[in-house]
Amino acid sequence: MRFITEFRRSELAKGLISHIHRQSKTRARFMEFCGGHTVTIFRYGIRQVLPKTIDMVSGPGCPICVTATSDLDKAIALAQIPGVAIATFGDMLKVPGSHSNLQKVKANGAEVHAVYSTMDALEIAKGNPTKSVVFLGIGFETTAPTIAASVLQAQERKIRNYYVLSLHKLCPPVIQAILDSGEVRLDGLICPGHVSAIIGSHPWEFIARDYGIPCVVSGFEPLDILQSVDMLVNQVENGESKVEIAYRRGVRPEGNQQALRLMGQVFEPCSARWRGVGEVPNSGLKLREKYQRFDAELAFDINPSPACEPMGCICGDILRGVKTPADCSLFGQACTPQNPVGPCMVSSEGSCSAYYLYGGDFGG
């Protein structure tokens, strides 16, 4: 089986599109939670091919976008401490904090490494014993297990100069916060594929049960998304609300038990601050007491001055699905991928970046 071209075949797509058109009678608004899904939707022009009855809105599922400015300031402050080297996923480099970004402090002499894996960060720590290497733990349930594994390895291999700034976020609690706010009415949720590969589909069941909203876990190819929309339409038209998986090649209902064990061994839930949403209880992860010596926040004295948000930026509203990039006066003018004001324009999974790169007058 080919895992990519098979899921981009136009004849299959046409069949699904016409099935959605035939099936959909009721007006419905679906949110794709995940930034990866937003990118697929724009890259393939999925909104253009859906019937007028269906309204798609993008959710808060971009880990970089939802990181609060005050947390970004902490990362930037850490980078400026002499003897500290930062290891991070590359997307973080250009994200603006209150006054600077990692790329700029790097140009001014800070040591910042873009890595593809936590294990690379561990190797940097091993190779530079006189430096303190801090990995920026940004991400959802998808990346948290790999970071947990790096902490366990550091302990086992006695790498004492490795630290984690844990800014991890958990997805189900934030969806609940958004639904409880009552700001956005949703008739269906496309649940994140990679997050669900770890946590399974069970953690979404409260949404279908308590809020009566149909849920479908989707993959990231255009046919995955179309199939998920088709399944959501089917639930809406039949008056059902349940959790279904349209991404069986990646997701099992019970998730990845080994990854969950690792995550639970090293981290425990804590309250976390989300851009646009604010403080959400039990939506973050902190290192358990046993592993506190790896906690960068405890190991270093970082007290950045109070965060200030960029003037006019509406990333927070966009992340809640209340506004779209088209509502932003900075979009495409003062804020572009070359010169981003808000994080949603920086991250490759950000809504603003997807609108800008693929949308314009032609997509969207």
Place this chain on the structure above:
Amino acid sequence: MEDKILLAHGSGGKLAHELVEKSFVKAFANPFLAKLDDSAVFELSGRLAFTTDSYVVSPIFFPGGDIGKLAVYGTVNDLAMSGAKPLYLSLAFIIEEGLPYSELSKIVESTQRAAQEAGVQIVTGDTKVVHRGSADKLFINTAGVGIIPEGVDISGSKATPGDKVILSGTIGDHGIAVLSQREGLSFSTRLESDCAPLNSLVAAMLAVSPNIRCLRDPTRGGLATTLNELAKQSKVGIRIEEERVPVREEVLAACEMLGFDPLYVANEGKLVAIVPAEDADKILEAMLRNHYGKRAAIIGGVSEDHPGRVIMKTCLGASRIVDMLVGDLLPRIC
């Protein structure tokens, strides 16, 4: 101990002479270079094309090529994209102190083989050795000259509404092959760089139609950036169809894994041609017959609408913008 390049090899003294005579002059053997004068002297007549380029690829050896082969083919291709027949090249080596002699020899040999394959001569050159850390193993700067045949007038500003856009083969092979070897990123793939000289392909195309309007090789920035350059330079719109753009499954897979779009990944042996619609089929046939154009395809056309922009019809039948590359997707791949 392994022989390494020392600062003295670039000093102009005895070691430097030895390096030049034993390595470069011997390998690139031709009467122009053998004279060892300060400049190569030759006669040319007609319209000339002249180009320069620098190569800083890391790593210097990658699947399907190395920095020397890349330097020759890259320069040859720049000349060929003006429709010129490439003739003479210059090569300047900037070597980081400590480069193993054996690696340099391997690159010099491969450079010579590439020159032979492309039918060009390396007629002048230079060597400098810099302190450790001032360069990354080896940088190569080149220049090249070629002659443009009578009646050929190719420029990025000549695309006209109604024209067809032809791509000579699969995209993204070079960028992904180089990336697969990067430290901290190594993944195993059978994929090789497409690094190739395109002058014979261009000659074959010109033989069936001298009316080719634009030729460009989509190197850094990939196909998307090249099409945007042509659309802007010619003040026309370009529409392409996603399903007609050939991409290998391995490249698609690597792109998904790394979060890239193959449209932005570099190529080193592919060209984009914009040609009058009435000549498109015969040019395509000529390309398909050439070794370097076996997977050529018409991928779209030129329109009056949306001047300066590139629009792609996706596999779902929707349309989306294809913008220029923003920022640096893949640092130093050529």
